[in-house]
Amino acid sequence: GVSGGPNDELNGKHVVISAGGTREPLDPVRYLGNRSSGKQGYALAAAAARRGARVTLVSTASLPLPGGVDLVKVETALELEREMKALAGGADVIVMAAAVADFRPAQVSAAKIKKGFAAGDPDAPTVELVRNPDILAGLVEARGDSRTPYIVGFAAETGDEHGDVLTHARAKLERKKCDLLVANEVGDGVTFGQDTSTVHLMRPGQEPVTVGPADKNLIADTVWDAVGQDLS
Ligand code: CTP
Numbered sequence: 404g405v406s407g408g409p410n411d412e413l414n415g416k417h418v419v420i421s422a423g424g425t426r427e428p429l430d431p432v433r434y435l436g437n438r439s440s441g442k443q444g445y446a447l448a449a450a451a452a453r454r455g456a457r458v459t460l461v462s463t464a465s466l467p468l469p470g471g472v473d474l475v476k477v478e479t480a481l482e483l484e485r486e487m488k489a490l491a492g493g494a495d496v497i498v499m500a501a502a503v504a505d506f507r508p509a510q511v512s513a514a515k516i517k518k519g520f521a522a523g524d525p526d527a528p529t530v531e532l533v534r535n536p537d538i539l540a541g542l543v544e545a546r547g548d549s550r551t552p553y554i555v556g557f558a559a560e561t562g563d564e565h566g567d568v569l570t571h572a573r574a575k576l577e578r579k580k581c582d583l584l585v586a587n588e589v590g591d592g593v594t595f596g597q598d599t600s601t602v603h604l605m606r607p608g609q610e611p612v613t614v615g616p617a618d619k620n621l622i623a624d625t626v627w628d629a630v631g632q633d634l635s
């Protein structure tokens with residue numbers, strides 16, 4: 404865009420985006436994973452680079468890397484946390500688009516787990532899980548009162564007996580204390596792995612802005628428009 408125009412707020416800024424679903428190992432050949440494709444995070448990275456940002460993508464996914472974007476490859480939530488913390492100090496904007504596993508196996512076997520149980524043991528093995536750190540909450544806390552970097556969270560929500568998508572998203576925004584929460588409507592095969600989705604952009608003290616069903620590239624541009632407004 405023209406210098407000083409509405410799309411220039413990201414120009415020269417360092418943007419750090421996490422993308423994809425974490426993989427939490429059980430043994431050298433198996434992991435617990437999720438259906439996140441990483442497509443939304445990559446679309447955000449491409450759109451930010453088009454707006455002149457320096458973009459670092461911290462990703463579990465193996466999608467084609469958009470032009471002008473640096474890649475840091477990770478697998479687990481703990482690896483993702485380490486890389487995001489290391490990058491946060493030099494970032495102007497952080498986007499947590501990754502689907503971070505809430506739990507990981509408590510034990511990781513160094514050798515492949517075999518199916519042969521002890522003789523006469525009828526029980527299948529069980530997997531004990533432990534909580535992963537909340538990376539987004541940690542980044543918001545570490546920034547303190549400085550309000551820098553600007554932090555964007557994502558939320559994949561379905562409605563349930565406790566409330567609709569917007570009710571859950573509003574509660575999550577209050578819990579996470581990020582500057583912008585992008586709430587995805589999920590379920591029935593929508594969003595995960597698809598090229599389109601419906602999202603609600605939630606900001607503290609503001610009415611939600613609903614986008615879609617729309618292409619993930621268009622959603623990415625709408626997210627950057629909202630971030631640009633808040634940065635200007
Ligand atoms: N997130 C994170 N670290 C985690 C879990 C989630 O940084 N251990 C981030 C995600 O990247 C996303 C946001 O938090 O930006 C919301 O993730 P979500 O799974 O919707 O929220 P949770 O707080 O995990 O709540 P729940 O899964 O119970 O709805």
Ligand code: CA
Nearest residue numbers: 502503504505
């Ligand atoms: Ca979660």
